[in-house]
Amino acid sequence: MFQLITCNLACLAIAALYYTWRDVYMHRRRREQLRQRVAYMLWVAAGRAA
Numbered sequence: 001m002f003q004l005i006t007c008n009l010a011c012l013a014i015a016a017l018y019y020t021w022r023d024v025y026m027h028r029r030r031r032e033q034l035r036q037r038v039a040y041m042l043w044v045a046a047g048r049a050a
């Protein structure tokens with residue numbers, strides 16, 4: 001019984017670590033994509049103005 005509880009807690013800890021890492025990674029990736037899109041938009045606008 002104790003081994004089953006230990007195994008379940010270990011699985012829960014691994015899942016929590018993974019989902020936390022994934023949320024942070026996805027948030028950074030979205031922010032980087034937004035920065036790249038804004039930079040491209042400014043590049044195109046500057047090219048048209050010149």
